[in-house]
Amino acid sequence: MTKPMQVVGIGNALVDVIAEADDAFLDRMNVERGIMQLIDTDRAVELYAAMGPGREVSGGSAANTIAGLAALGARTAYVGKVKDDQLGAIFAHDLRAQGAGYATPPTPKAHAAETGRCLVLVSPDGERSMNTYLGVSEFLGPDDIDESQMARAEWIFLEGYRFDGPDSHAAFAKAIKACKAAGGKVAITLSDPFCVERHRDAFLAMIRADVDLLMANEHELKSLYLTDDLEAAIGRARAEVPVTACTVGARGAHLIAGATRAHAPAVAAQVVDATGAGDLFGAGLLWGVVTGRDWTDCLRMGNVAAAEVIGHLGARPEADLAALFAEAGLG
Amino acid sequence: MTKPMQVVGIGNALVDVIAEADDAFLDRMNVERGIMQLIDTDRAVELYAAMGPGREVSGGSAANTIAGLAALGARTAYVGKVKDDQLGAIFAHDLRAQGAGYATPPTPKAHAAETGRCLVLVSPDGERSMNTYLGVSEFLGPDDIDESQMARAEWIFLEGYRFDGPDSHAAFAKAIKACKAAGGKVAITLSDPFCVERHRDAFLAMIRADVDLLMANEHELKSLYLTDDLEAAIGRARAEVPVTACTVGARGAHLIAGATRAHAPAVAAQVVDATGAGDLFGAGLLWGVVTGRDWTDCLRMGNVAAAEVIGHLGARPEADLAALFAEAGLG
Numbered sequence: 001m002t003k004p005m006q007v008v009g010i011g012n013a014l015v016d017v018i019a020e021a022d023d024a025f026l027d028r029m030n031v032e033r034g035i036m037q038l039i040d041t042d043r044a045v046e047l048y049a050a051m052g053p054g055r056e057v058s059g060g061s062a063a064n065t066i067a068g069l070a071a072l073g074a075r076t077a078y079v080g081k082v083k084d085d086q087l088g089a090i091f092a093h094d095l096r097a098q099g100a101g102y103a104t105p106p107t108p109k110a111h112a113a114e115t116g117r118c119l120v121l122v123s124p125d126g127e128r129s130m131n132t133y134l135g136v137s138e139f140l141g142p143d144d145i146d147e148s149q150m151a152r153a154e155w156i157f158l159e160g161y162r163f164d165g166p167d168s169h170a171a172f173a174k175a176i177k178a179c180k181a182a183g184g185k186v187a188i189t190l191s192d193p194f195c196v197e198r199h200r201d202a203f204l205a206m207i208r209a210d211v212d213l214l215m216a217n218e219h220e221l222k223s224l225y226l227t228d229d230l231e232a233a234i235g236r237a238r239a240e241v242p243v244t245a246c247t248v249g250a251r252g253a254h255l256i257a258g259a260t261r262a263h264a265p266a267v268a269a270q271v272v273d274a275t276g277a278g279d280l281f282g283a284g285l286l287w288g289v290v291t292g293r294d295w296t297d298c299l300r301m302g303n304v305a306a307a308e309v310i311g312h313l314g315a316r317p318e319a320d321l322a323a324l325f326a327e328a329g330l331g
Numbered sequence: 332m333t334k335p336m337q338v339v340g341i342g343n344a345l346v347d348v349i350a351e352a353d354d355a356f357l358d359r360m361n362v363e364r365g366i367m368q369l370i371d372t373d374r375a376v377e378l379y380a381a382m383g384p385g386r387e388v389s390g391g392s393a394a395n396t397i398a399g400l401a402a403l404g405a406r407t408a409y410v411g412k413v414k415d416d417q418l419g420a421i422f423a424h425d426l427r428a429q430g431a432g433y434a435t436p437p438t439p440k441a442h443a444a445e446t447g448r449c450l451v452l453v454s455p456d457g458e459r460s461m462n463t464y465l466g467v468s469e470f471l472g473p474d475d476i477d478e479s480q481m482a483r484a485e486w487i488f489l490e491g492y493r494f495d496g497p498d499s500h501a502a503f504a505k506a507i508k509a510c511k512a513a514g515g516k517v518a519i520t521l522s523d524p525f526c527v528e529r530h531r532d533a534f535l536a537m538i539r540a541d542v543d544l545l546m547a548n549e550h551e552l553k554s555l556y557l558t559d560d561l562e563a564a565i566g567r568a569r570a571e572v573p574v575t576a577c578t579v580g581a582r583g584a585h586l587i588a589g590a591t592r593a594h595a596p597a598v599a600a601q602v603v604d605a606t607g608a609g610d611l612f613g614a615g616l617l618w619g620v621v622t623g624r625d626w627t628d629c630l631r632m633g634n635v636a637a638a639e640v641i642g643h644l645g646a647r648p649e650a651d652l653a654a655l656f657a658e659a660g661l662g
Binding site for chain 2: 093
């Protein structure tokens with residue numbers, strides 16, 4: 001299936017504001033460690049005023065995946081909403097400069113909300129606690145979906161976080177319909193265990209009806225199927241989805257496709273900032289999929305890409321991923 | 332001389348947009364390697380569109396010095412103009428979060444220009460080529476100078492780059508007068524050899540009349556005195572300024588104060604991004620000065636702080652400078 005686009009991603013268009021923070025600060029500011037919390041404008045102002053000097057790097061989960069795919073040379077594009085403001089211009093520039101298409105029109109200056117951002121607090125051990133002010137990214141709706149773009153894609157890749165926006169369910173439905181009608185496939189990432197908690201029924205309905213590739217980490221997959229038993233969750237996914245990829249932290253990643261099961265160990269890395277590990281795992285995995293690699297190679301590519309991104313601050317790749325693949329014997 | 336403020340810096344308030352770029356790109360885009368070029372809006376748009384994905388870190392030469400001093404625990408503040416926009420908010424946050432005072436009111440949203448930024452292109456060898464769109468930072472004038480703040484400062488620290496703004500000469504004069512009238516002292520950095528070339532007479536007039544501490548690198552000092560002979564330039568500075576600190580790259584730094592002369596070797600560092608080396612040298616040196624260290628220790632502190640900042644992308648310190656001083660026997 002060769003189409004003009006290999007992967008089109010849809011998600012929350014965010015700029016990350018990254019600062020270091022110790023446990024005392026996280027406790028004092030009531031920040032939950034290791035997960036993504038949605039915050040409103042007042043909380044964003046309060047938290048930003050209290051946190052240390054930051055650095056800004058374009059982020060957004062699916063956008064990070066698409067940036068990784070673009071860095072690998074994939075024909076790829078992204079759909080997500082920014083505003084016509086400075087952070088929106090930065091977000092758009094960084095995706096396009098990486099080689100990804102990005103044509104979602106920015107929300108006009110008159111809109112009350114701004115481009116969304118994620119205040120990422122990185123602990124001394126590299127754990128990241130994300131505090132997301134969605135801004136205009138929340139308002140992604142069906143009008144932002146270009147059906148012809150979806151029809152041109154081998155895969156569309158949907159970010160679970162976007163289930164937090166009511167209009168985005170309709171946007172996803174429109175994208176899925178256009179993609180599938182043209183013979184394309186649908187991948188989704190569950191994004192976050194608490195996001196799964198908030199939208200379990202919607203996730204399950206979509207997964208059962210339309211998803212060809214489900215990506216999750218173990219916590220998300222267990223949350224989806226309301227079980228503490230990872231193998232039970234994998235069994236449920238196996239029955240409902242053609243392919244499930246499930247990362248299990250330092251134990252690597254599993255892939256389940258009907259009767260086939262693959263595993264690849266994690267790639268050793270000094271964790272500087274865990275932000276983007278799942279996103280870049282997705283980039284590596286999807287690159288394997290669209291270039292026709294076997295499942296084990298797909299997982300290994302995911303693990304190599306994830307290891308690169310956790311070795312530095314920020315969730316976009318900095319090293320040459322293709323060179324890292326070649327070094328790992330995946331060239 | 333104990334005053335409420337140890338150092339108040341005045342300069343161009345900029346956010347750095349940092350991207351990697353190879354020589355072929357610099358050639359194709361007519362970027363001069365290793366220096367600072369002023370660019371207009373059209374050129375900023377053209378260069379930004381062509382350059383790779385960036386990361387944004389607050390910058391501005393004197394602001395970097397003040398951030399370094401604040402990180403060391405100095406009583407310090409900064410004067411420089413941003414706009415009431417997102418990059419301006421980032422700049423203000425990062426200085427205040429570091430512990431520096433910053434009270435210059437932002438230029439209102441209605442102003443045509445935006446917060447200034449510097450497109451920093453980092454070569455594989457760590458050399459940085461800076462392309463500065465001054466934006467509203469250019470309009471720093473006498474009205475932005477609070478004479479009572481200058482009177483409360485043991486030192487004011489003037490950024491040579493600001494000589495590029497006509498109103499800023501008057502701002503500097505107002506600041507110097509208020510500072511000196513209250514018994515304070517004046518430090519200046521020459522910033523860049525081409526900036527010296529543009530404003531040699533103004534630099535010399537100020538240096539002869541008012542400067543107590545002159546900071547420069549060897550290229551800037553030779554440009555100031557129109558000579559290729561560093562020792563000749565040092566001799567001229569010795570006759571005109573109470574104290575001159577001159578960095579000489581990998582050969583370290585010299586300090587000349589009348590009949591006294593000190594030298595400290597450079598601190599070995601893996602150069603990732605040379606941006607901010609001179610700014611953080613200034614922070615270490617001034618920290619030594621305001622804490623009463625001898626000249627050799629002042630130079631060594633400057634060299635340790637410079638080595639920290641060139642070891643990572645961005646011109647603001649990331650490691651604990653006080654801990655690095657202690658490790659170097661400067662605790």
